[in-house]
Amino acid sequence: MRVCRHGKRRPLGLRARITVAVAVVCASATTFMALMVYQLQAESSAERFKVSADVGFASDLQQARTQVHRHGGDRLETVSQFVREREGMHWALYDFLVEDERPLPGSRVYPDAPEGGRAMAQSTSLAVPAWLVDRARTGATASTELSNRHGARVYQVAGLVEPDLVLVEQYSMRRLHDDLSDLRHTLAVVTILVTVLSAVAALQAAHFAQRPVRAAASAARRLGAGKLDVRLPVRGGDELAELAREFNQMAERLGTVIAQLHAKDRQQQRFIADAAHDLRTPVATMVASVDGLDDPAARAVSASLLGEQTRRLARLVEDLLEISRFDAGTVRIRPDRVELPALVTDAVSLAAADAEITVRAAGDTTVVADPRRLHAVVGNLITNALSHGAPPVTVDIDGTHPDTVVLRVADRGPGVPDKLVPVVFDRFVRGEAARTDGGTGLGLAIAAENVAVHGGTIEVTRADGAVFAVTLPRTPPGHTGTAGCATT
Structure with a gap:
């Protein structure tokens, strides 16, 4: 966390977060691996050390038995003479068959030995647990790891040379622990190096990860400033x-x-x-x-x-x-079953009963629509054809398609001028004749809106005059199939 001048803490940035996260993960993983490696290496080295010591002790014990059988005499002195020749070896002998109280030259009585026993040792720092000697007297080889009187870790092995004659050998574990100490230092250095390198790599990775984020932020600022054409490059699929x-x-x-x-x-x-x-x-x-x-x-x-x-x-x-109702979205249609030929005939009789208008129908011409609004559309198109076109006017109703019905109103006039075709359904768009006959320029716009609320389309083309084509679905969007319902 960073602290600003007002004392409030500021959150870390993306780059710092990525770096810290990667460094922490790498440090944790490396430390865990180092601990595992050290634990495995320590256990393996200690096991090898103990196996080697056990093998060496077994060899010494066998040779000590041979010496006793070969030379006879005082077995304590014989065995001690043999093991003295083992340089650097710390050992102890315990003899529990005592014929007199006279100690042998150089012998020492150890408090760990039972009362009346004799003991001889190579090292004055040797302290042998009584349980180790007692177990060796049973004929089994016993061993243990412990700290000597100076606090150093040692490994002691005890075995029976002759009945009631126990040999104990002590092996220093100093070199083993020195090697393990070196291993700990090496693993610590490796952990620190890996953490540092991972932090450097994380900084670099965060820099590359931050670039597209910064680009997106810059693009968002420009977009907010009104540059609506700004776009980001798309690379890859991540x-x-x-x-x-x-x-x-x-x-x-x-x-x-x-x-x-x-x-x-x-x-x-x-x-x-x-x-x-x-x-x-x-x-x-x-x-x-x-x-x-x-x-x-x-x-x-x-x-x-x-x-x-x-x-x-x-x-x-x-x-x-x-028009205002269309803009406000408050127009409501009341769908009902409508026979288009009958509706068109009625609209013709109201708009121009004496005009030359032909109505033709094909296929299923039944739709579900708002009769009043559809009547207004047809009446407007017929009035428009008579006002701005020329007779004869034909109304074709095509119901051959299973999903839609197409109603076309065509006249033989000059057609819609090319410059008005794209905007003919816009509001207050009028031709030259409409400017003088009192037209409002809203009729076709209202017709287009009425067709749109039914989910249909209206378009105009030129073919020996103006042709207005209205395409209506059989059922308006959102209609549940119940006639007479109101739909917003």
Whole structure:
């Protein structure tokens, strides 16, 4: 942890965390391995030492027995003479068959020996446990590891030369412990070196791991600053590559949403301007007509203009209210079973009963839809074909597809101008004729919105005139199959 000037602790950075974690793991693993190696080596070396001492003692014990059988006499003196020739050897002899109390020259009586026994030793520091001698008197070879009177670790082996004559040999374990001490120092140095090297390697690895993270942070800052085209390079298939892909997808989605918001904002600004413009004209006409009502000669004309502009204003207000409901997401459809030929025939009779309009149907022309909104779509397309196209007008209903029904309204007019084709379903888009016939420029936009809430599509093409094609699914999205229900 780092401490800032205000006394608050700051968390470690990514690089420091990686370095500390790797160093701790490597140090722990190396220390554990060093301890295991030392333990195994110590046990193996001690076992080899003891086996070697046991073999050497067995050889000395056999030779001591041979000397006693060969020379006879005082067996304690005979055996002690033999073992004295073993240079560097610490030994002790215990004789429990005593004929007199006269000690042998150079002999010493040891307190560990039972009372009345004689003992002879090569080292004055030799201290033999009584249980070791007692066990050797039974005929079994006994051994033990212990500390001598100077605190050094030794290994003692006891065996029976003759009945009640026990030989004890002591082997120093100093060299073994020196070797193990050297091994401990070596393993400690190796552990420290490995820890240091792992820390250096961790620093380098953390640096490389930090680079893509820093690149992502930099890209995020630039994205937050409004640079929506920023992207991260994707390399490989690891977690960092996955992070880069997710970041790029997020940036792309964010750019799309912001572009849509900007387009929506521009659309709203244009909507307000167009609505204000379209409202200004009938309102101005109505004001002028009201002023003309005072003149008896112009009263009839003024009343006619006032009624026409009032109807135009009412239609415009209704269209604006419908558009606002689409924008607010509060439009509700009431699906019901609809026979399209009957609906189209009714719409034709209301929109233009005397016009030359042909209705043709093929296949299953039944759909589940909101009759009122679908009626408005068909009526708008027929009115548009008669106002901006030319007769004859044909309405084809294609129900041969199992999932959709296509309704086409075609006329023999000049068709939609190429420059208007991409925006013909936008709000307040009007052709030259619509600018003079009182059209609001919202009819096709409302028709497109009504088709969209049914999960369908609408498009326009040119083929000897304008052809508007509406594709409707058999059942609107989210419909449960119960006629007459309301769906948001």
